[in-house]
Amino acid sequence: MNVELPIVLVGLPGAGKSRVAAELHKVLSVPVVDMDEMIEKKTATTISHIFAEKGEAEFRRIEAETVREIVQDAQLNPAIISLGGGAIETPQVRETIAVTCVIHIDASDEVLLSRIRRNNRRPLMKDDPENTLMMLRRRRDPLHAQVRDLKVVSTHGPVSEVVEQIMEGLNLCK
Numbered sequence: 001m002n003v004e005l006p007i008v009l010v011g012l013p014g015a016g017k018s019r020v021a022a023e024l025h026k027v028l029s030v031p032v033v034d035m036d037e038m039i040e041k042k043t044a045t046t047i048s049h050i051f052a053e054k055g056e057a058e059f060r061r062i063e064a065e066t067v068r069e070i071v072q073d074a075q076l077n078p079a080i081i082s083l084g085g086g087a088i089e090t091p092q093v094r095e096t097i098a099v100t101c102v103i104h105i106d107a108s109d110e111v112l113l114s115r116i117r118r119n120n121r122r123p124l125m126k127d128d129p130e131n132t133l134m135m136l137r138r139r140r141d142p143l144h145a146q147v148r149d150l151k152v153v154s155t156h157g158p159v160s161e162v163v164e165q166i167m168e169g170l171n172l173c174k
């Protein structure tokens with residue numbers, strides 16, 4: 001399949017953006033860029049460290065700048081970009097990804113919490129994941145709805161189910 005636009009995956013923490021990007025790479029043979037990994041490479045530190053030492057606002061600034069660089073590059077050489085879960089909250093990021101094919105991976109709170117509890121690398125999810133998730137969903141769901149070209153739903157089922165929904169819906173991309 002010929003992918004002409006960069007594909008950007010958005011969704012709440014644990015929705016499967018990174019995992020689905022890796023699976024899509026196998027199907028579409030398009031390179032994958034994981035924004036969280038990219039930021040850690042660029043800053044030569046961890047996201048947790050940036051949050052702890054410089055604060056969330058500085059992290060969001062670095063994130064928005066990196067998304068702009070990656071999307072610009074991906075317009076020439078299409079790529080599958082998995083966005084950090086909170087990037088969608090930055091207006092500049094929403095503007096930048098408007099030229100891409102935005103796929104929103106949604107999942108129930110129960111599915112997300114079961115995945116989030118499996119690891120603790122998410123600084124925002126360290127304390128009280130249930131309430132944090134509720135708050136993030138309230139803030140971010142309207143933004144996801146605003147930017148997406150396609151919405152897919154991830155369940156406890158295999159990741160291939162998500163990939164199938166994406167392959168069926170890719171034609172909805174502008």
Ligand SMILES: Nc1ncnc2c1ncn2[C@@H]1O[C@H](COP(=O)(O)OP(=O)(O)OP(=O)(O)O)[C@@H](O)[C@H]1O
Pocket residue numbers: 011012013014015016017018019020036082083084085086115116118122154155156157158159160162
């Ligand atoms: N469809 C799926 N089926 C089963 N496990 C999944 C599925 N999607 C993701 N996972 C698992 O759930 C966990 C979270 O997925 P992943 O890291 O891809 O989420 P993310 O959306 O990138 O989160 P973050 O916003 O924190 O980067 C991982 O352990 C991953 O392997």
Ligand SMILES: O=C(O)C1=C[C@@H](O)[C@@H](O)[C@H](O)C1
Pocket residue numbers: 012013036047083084085086087121122123124
């Ligand atoms: O949901 C969020 O705000 C975040 C999600 C992760 O992908 C990281 O980008 C960081 O931990 C912030």
Ligand SMILES: [Mg+2]
Pocket residue numbers: 017018019036082083084
């Ligand atoms: Mg991720």
